[in-house]
Amino acid sequence: MFHTSFHASSSSDAQHPLAAYGWDAGWEAEFAPYAAQGLLPGRVIRVDRGQCYVATAGGVVRADTAFVTPHDPLRVICTGDWAAVDPEGVSDPRYVRACLPRRTAFARSTSSQRSEGQILAANVDHAVITVSLAVELDLGRIERFLALAWESGAQPTVVLSKADLVPDPVGLSYLVEDVETVAPGVQVVPLSSTTGEGLDVLSAVVAGGTTVLLGVSGAGKSTLANALVGADVMDVQAARDVDGKGRHTTTTRNLFVLPGGGVLIDTPGLRGVGLWDAETGVGQVFSEIEELAAECRFHDCAHESEPGCAVAAAIEDGSLPVRRLESYRKLLRENQRIVAKTDARLRTEILKDWKRKGAEGRRALAMKRGQVR
Incomplete structure (x- = not known):
């Protein structure tokens, strides 16, 4: 429709x-x-x-x-x-x-073994990442969506949908704070399509430019699209109580004009959120780690056991959560693998680096055993 x-x-x-x-x-x-x-x-x-x-x-x-x-x-x-x-x-x-040449483009890697890129939406100004509060928050998945959104050139916003399922205002505020810690520079909006809470805030965000709705199946995107458009333009199906998942209500990407101004693109629920050449986006999501890294004694610090490591110091004093650093490393490694599959020169450099580190490791082991002086 x-x-x-x-x-x-x-x-x-x-x-x-x-x-x-x-x-x-x-x-x-x-x-x-x-x-x-x-x-x-x-x-x-x-x-x-x-x-x-x-x-x-x-x-x-x-x-x-x-x-x-x-x-x-x-x-x-x-x-x-x-x-x-x-x-x-x-x-x-x-x-x-x-x-016409695109101003921005939202892309991810496919789940195929060929590691191809997939374009999800073009010429997007705002990316609304919809996260259901009917299930436990997956901060790592939110970080993935944010990395792709920043890389696309769009301004991300995180919507915590089904906020009416968290009746305790204090509990809801804690959930918002949890998401804000992994989304620097991003507005986090608790929203309920049932009660209308937060809908006015989001409507103001999407009133200008083009907005794409993103999220996994069952996150409430289609219900949210209907609320923003002001009409039942998308079919809605109930999600399972046990995990919040449902059948993919949206099977195509549809574009609608919003009554208050702006354009909305709804997308199918994404089973996988694979990065696609998103190093800049990852850096934006983990900006506090990159700022700390700039203060490390060595410019190529791996943030492990090097002296003068500002990142390790932040882990030690508790100002940087260990989970946050592990997630940063994981996304960087994943992105590097994706890029390497499509960039022969980078792939060769990575292989050389692996060989160098392997040789250094073997030499260190030999020295430990007294086989080399």
């Missing part, structure tokens, strides 16, 4: 009919060469099996994606893209002829 009505952010009659979808002077300049060819601009609101639905000035049209299916999975057309579409009557079916 598509939410296709236009909600202009200005009462001016001269406003472009695609302004509600995020069209601006920048996109118009990018589109100029295609306009000269007689093509129409539009925003992709859904992609489905070689076809896509594009919101144009004349309404939503269905178009074939045969001309925008590159070999690179990160460059295939995606919900949120701005596209150049055939005008009516030129061809049957109508085709998307090109996509």
Whole structure:
């Protein structure tokens, strides 16, 4: 089901009919060469099996994606893209002829052995990470989502959904504080779609630009999408009480115009949250560790047993949780492996480093045994 009505952010009659979808002077300049060819601009609101639905000035049209299916999975057309579409009557079916360069893109690695990247949403300004309070908080998973969000170029916000299941205000405040400790620079919003708590706060966040909803299955994204759009645009299914999980209510990525301004992209629940070349995003999530690392005596400090290690000192005095450092290391290692699989030069450097450390380890062991002086 598509939410296709236009909600202009200005009462001016001269406003472009695609302004509600995020069209601006920048996109118009990018589109100029295609306009000269007689093509129409539009925003992709859904992609489905070689076809896509594009919101144009004349309404939503269905178009074939045969001309925008590159070999690179990160460059295939995606919900949120701005596209150049055939005008009516030129061809049957109508085709998307090109996509405009993306300003931002939210990508993750797939669960396949090929470790390919997967684009989830394009031209996103805000990433709302939805976390259900019906189950125990998984801070590590939140850190993963945050790393991907920061890397995409979007501003993340964490929504703690189903807040009505935590009736104790003190207990809820503690949960918010727990998330804030792993989300520096990120707004954390407790929200209940049932009672409406927090909905006004989130509505203000998403009122400008394009927002993508992210989270695992059962986190309450579809219910939240309905609340923000103000209509039952997404089917909702109950999650299991035991683990908060449910069937994937959302199976495609859909784009909706919000009545208060802004655009919303809902995504299917993600079973896996694999990093994809997200070193900068990881650094942003763990900014306090990187700030400490800058104070270490050695610039290549591994934060293990080196003298003058500011990170180790923070662990020792309790100002940095051990879990936080372990999570940082885990995500960095994972990201390095992903990048190495697609970057032969980096892979070679990593192998050389492993060999060097292995040789140093063997030499240290030999010296310990008195075999080398």
